[in-house]
Amino acid sequence: AQSVTQLGSHVSVSEGALVLLRCNYSSSVPPYLFWYVQYPNQGLQLLLKYTSAATLVKGINGFEAEFKKSETSFHLTKPSAHMSDAAEYFCAVSGGYNKLIFGAGTRLAVHP
Amino acid sequence: KAGVTQTPRYLIKTRGQQVTLSCSPISGHRSVSWYQQTPGQGLQFLFEYFSETQRNKGNFPGRFSGRQFSNSRSEMNVSTLELGDSALYLCASSSRLAGGDEQYFGPGTRLTVT
Numbered sequence: 001a002q003s004v005t006q007l008g009s010h011v012s013v014s015e016g017a018l019v020l021l022r023c024n025y026s027s028s029v030p031p032y033l034f035w036y037v038q039y040p041n042q043g044l045q046l047l048l049k050y051t052s053a054a055t056l057v058k059g060i061n062g063f064e065a066e067f068k069k070s071e072t073s074f075h076l077t078k079p080s081a082h083m084s085d086a087a088e089y090f091c092a093v094s095g096g097y098n099k100l101i102f103g104a105g106t107r108l109a110v111h112p
Numbered sequence: 113k114a115g116v117t118q119t120p121r122y123l124i125k126t127r128g129q130q131v132t133l134s135c136s137p138i139s140g141h142r143s144v145s146w147y148q149q150t151p152g153q154g155l156q157f158l159f160e161y162f163s164e165t166q167r168n169k170g171n172f173p174g175r176f177s178g179r180q181f182s183n184s185r186s187e188m189n190v191s192t193l194e195l196g197d198s199a200l201y202l203c204a205s206s207s208r209l210a211g212g213d214e215q216y217f218g219p220g221t222r223l224t225v226t
Binding site for chain 1: 114143145147155156157160162165167168170202204206208213214215216217218219220
């Protein structure tokens, strides 16, 4: 069965600093992996997805993630944090038939 | 294209009542999935419909049900509401059959059960 673990429920960075949000997955088949962002009182917005085409995936708003099979990881990074990046971030793996299995989420705070 | 729309956005119900939530997918999308989001349990998959057929169901009691219409619009129903059903209910649509394509989420319906 597929599952996702996000390390760190809260991450705090300074504006301009590197953002690193960690995600490890478990899957018995080659996974489809996603990162979504949720701003307060809103739905989820797709940042990027991995579907085996390339291990380094670039997404919107300057985010990228690297798929590492040997480490079963799909960590999300952004070189320089902006105040507008403050939100909750969810890593997800596909569970088949358009079912997403989400991690618990990481709330990112960005300080001036 | 217009995004996924959900109605109503906010709802307050009393224990024991039932509720129906509506979701209109992006035009051309035939798959609709529903999720429940709570602070304690996080985001959990409820069910998915494609061309009016339920293809996948999460681990929720039978009080939770759904359906999809021929125009791909979907509804979910919760009967005999419990306090623990208070949550943000999100629907998402996708254009593809399989699980590798992205899902587009609506803003959600926030249900409060008192």
